[in-house]
Amino acid sequence: MVVTEGLAKHFKDQKGNIVKAVDGISFEAHPGKIFGLLGCNGAGKTTALRILSTVIRPTAGTATVAGIDVLANPEKVRSQIGFMSTSTALYGRLQAREVIEYFGGLYGLSGRKLKERVDYVVKKLQIEEFADRLCDKLSTGQKQRVNIGRTILHDPPVLFFDEPTAGLDVVLSQTVMEFIEEARDMGKTIVFSTHIMSEVERLCDHVAIIDKGKLHGEGTVEELKAQTGEASLEKAFLKLVEFESNYQRETVAP
Amino acid sequence: MNPIAWVYRKEVREMLRDKRTRGAALFGPIFLMVFFICGFGTIIGGIAKKENQKIHFVKSDNPILASLKKEKMTFIELNTVAEGEKLVKDGKATVVLNFGPVPSKTGGQQTIEAYFDPKSQKAQIVLGGLEKVFGQANKTALIATLKKNRLPESIAEQIKLERKEVKIGEAGAGEFIVGMLPYLIVIWAFYGGFALATDLVAGEKEKITLETLLITPVSRTQIVMGKFLALSTLCLVSALASIFGLILVAVLKLPGSDFMLQGGLGISPTAGLITIIVLLPTVAMFASLLLAFSTYAKNSREAQSYISLASFVVVIPAAFSQLIGLTDAASQGWVNYVPVLNTANNIRNALLGKPDWTGTAITVIVSGAIATVLIGIVVRLFNREEVLTRV
Numbered sequence: 141m142v143v144t145e146g147l148a149k150h151f152k153d154q155k156g157n158i159v160k161a162v163d164g165i166s167f168e169a170h171p172g173k174i175f176g177l178l179g180c181n182g183a184g185k186t187t188a189l190r191i192l193s194t195v196i197r198p199t200a201g202t203a204t205v206a207g208i209d210v211l212a213n214p215e216k217v218r219s220q221i222g223f224m225s226t227s228t229a230l231y232g233r234l235q236a237r238e239v240i241e242y243f244g245g246l247y248g249l250s251g252r253k254l255k256e257r258v259d260y261v262v263k264k265l266q267i268e269e270f271a272d273r274l275c276d277k278l279s280t281g282q283k284q285r286v287n288i289g290r291t292i293l294h295d296p297p298v299l300f301f302d303e304p305t306a307g308l309d310v311v312l313s314q315t316v317m318e319f320i321e322e323a324r325d326m327g328k329t330i331v332f333s334t335h336i337m338s339e340v341e342r343l344c345d346h347v348a349i350i351d352k353g354k355l356h357g358e359g360t361v362e363e364l365k366a367q368t369g370e371a372s373l374e375k376a377f378l379k380l381v382e383f384e385s386n387y388q389r390e391t392v393a394p
Numbered sequence: 395m396n397p398i399a400w401v402y403r404k405e406v407r408e409m410l411r412d413k414r415t416r417g418a419a420l421f422g423p424i425f426l427m428v429f430f431i432c433g434f435g436t437i438i439g440g441i442a443k444k445e446n447q448k449i450h451f452v453k454s455d456n457p458i459l460a461s462l463k464k465e466k467m468t469f470i471e472l473n474t475v476a477e478g479e480k481l482v483k484d485g486k487a488t489v490v491l492n493f494g495p496v497p498s499k500t501g502g503q504q505t506i507e508a509y510f511d512p513k514s515q516k517a518q519i520v521l522g523g524l525e526k527v528f529g530q531a532n533k534t535a536l537i538a539t540l541k542k543n544r545l546p547e548s549i550a551e552q553i554k555l556e557r558k559e560v561k562i563g564e565a566g567a568g569e570f571i572v573g574m575l576p577y578l579i580v581i582w583a584f585y586g587g588f589a590l591a592t593d594l595v596a597g598e599k600e601k602i603t604l605e606t607l608l609i610t611p612v613s614r615t616q617i618v619m620g621k622f623l624a625l626s627t628l629c630l631v632s633a634l635a636s637i638f639g640l641i642l643v644a645v646l647k648l649p650g651s652d653f654m655l656q657g658g659l660g661i662s663p664t665a666g667l668i669t670i671i672v673l674l675p676t677v678a679m680f681a682s683l684l685l686a687f688s689t690y691a692k693n694s695r696e697a698q699s700y701i702s703l704a705s706f707v708v709v710i711p712a713a714f715s716q717l718i719g720l721t722d723a724a725s726q727g728w729v730n731y732v733p734v735l736n737t738a739n740n741i742r743n744a745l746l747g748k749p750d751w752t753g754t755a756i757t758v759i760v761s762g763a764i765a766t767v768l769i770g771i772v773v774r775l776f777n778r779e780e781v782l783t784r785v
Contacts, residue, residue, distance in 0.1 A: 193609045196779045219611035229602045233411040234404065245400035246610040274411075290606065 176344030401620020427639030435650020586632020
């Protein structure tokens with residue numbers, strides 16, 4: 141389970157102005173469910189996930205992951221999570237299997253248990269045929285499979301996905317989404333950030349709309365549509381973030 | 395396996411697979427040493443050999459010329475001084491000799507004009523050789539005259555300087571090794587780690603692999619220690635590679651080695667031991683310095699700029715170590731408190747067969763203390779999110 145309460149992260153930009161990347165967000169994500177953070181680029185999704193994965197510390201508020209406080213015990217939090225993003229890369233001069241083994245070692249696996257888990261992941265994600273190839277020589281799809289392998293190797297109860305299909309083709313996106321569904325069915329708590337409406341409609345049990353660091357609405361896809369009186373999630377989203385098109389502005393102005 | 399060992403193993407594996415690191419840190423020092431000894435040894439050794447020296451002379455029937463021609467040099471005859479000067483100006487002649495008239499009376503002085511380019515190092519070497527030959531001829535002539543007049547030969551050299559070598563400690567290494575090796579060892583201990591250092595943290599930020607490392611349960615101090623140990627290993631191996639290059643040249647007796655390594659290697663076990671002892675804290679100091687810049691920098695390029703600037707801190711004291719033998723500083727205590735210079739000077743003293751164990755202990759403490767402070771700074775930097783998330 142993931143719980144945040146008034147979570148905030150403020151940065152200073154180069155001119156010294158305060159930038160509120162995340163500004164007091166509260167939500168709960170439950171085991172066996174996919175919680176979606178839906179927002180545009182720069183809305184604060186990645187910053188929120190970086191706080192939850194303890195890469196950065198919050199300026200205010202609290203967050204617990206699998207019942208552990210992110211500030212009080214960050215290392216223990218990290219042992220309970222898997223984090224995947226298309227922007228994160230693999231070590232080019234390591235073989236696919238070596239990358240998975242390396243992260244297994246860092247997650248505290250060793251000896252026979254490590255070997256068994258690596259074999260399981262390599263087989264499950266169909267990595268065998270390129271397991272001994274350097275990551276620099278892999279295709280995007282192959283890299284993504286290794287990335288997933290690295291994420292799930294230690295069988296964490298909580299998984300964070302930060303725009304995991306960005307830049308991937310339809311087939312690869314499908315593979316990633318199927319993997320996320322499978323993880324949900326295994327009872328994992330999943331927090332999934334995206335700006336793609338169709339993915340939210342397909343995957344998310346619960347959605348929070350985030351814009352300029354604040355939450356602007358929360359509920360199931362149907363609840364969000366009902367709240368805004370819109371027929372599609374896209375229109376509901378635009379209404380919640382108070383988007384006004386140039387066309388609308390010009391027709392209302394006179 | 396300990397997380398530090400996992401990070402260490404991964405970094406070592408990556409660096410061994412990286413052509414740039416292999417070339418710069420492992421093959422670079424070996425190649426440079428071989429190239430340096432063979433190249434310089436062949437050129438300078440060749441010039442110094444009489445067989446390779448050409449002497450131009452203006453046509454003369456002077457008997458001194460006839461005796462000079464018995465030397466192993468090559469002699470080329472010219473018709474006029476003007477012709478000789480032109481050849482010197484064109485760089486086609488090194489030294490042109492013009493023999494003046496034979497003295498009319500016994501005891502008169504024979505003048506020989508030597509035309510040469512004062513900027514030519516080759517001409518200086520040839521002139522040095524000629525002065526030796528004529529000096530010996532003068533002495534022989536004087537002794538003959540003294541004998542003829544029944545005077546003692548010792549008059550020919552009334553004041554004689556006799557060299558008496560005082561043996562101190564073990565037999566030392568040759569001049570070239572003592573002069574160059576400490577400098578090269580120290581320089582490679584720093585530059586060997588350059589390529590890997592920029593990749594270690596700054597490169598990971600740039601390639602977006604650092605974040606995956608930061609979300610593992612391994613503490614940031616453990617990550618730093620794994621990377622630090624890998625970099626220290628590379629710096630040490632790189633420094634030792636230059637010694638390996640030297641041994642390779644000596645064992646294979648490559649061209650030029652007979653001139654540059656006159657008297658053999660002469661590296662005693664004590665010198666080897668002291669080199670390793672002072673190198674260990676020195677590579678730790680360099681590795682932590684390199685890692686600090688790599689951690690602070692946004693990307694590899696920025697890290698390269700910082701490290702290039704920082705390299706002066708290493709190069710200047712290391713370069714001074716080559717000149718230290720011309721001063722009294724080599725045996726003075728304060729040198730042991732100057733980082734980098736203390737390492738080079740301790741290696742130098744050990745190579746000379748004059749190990750200074752107190753100086754070695756001070757050097758280890760000074761370098762070790764600096765390394766500890768620097769690694770502390772790296773750990774602090776690595777725990778600051780604004781440093782790690784700078785991209």
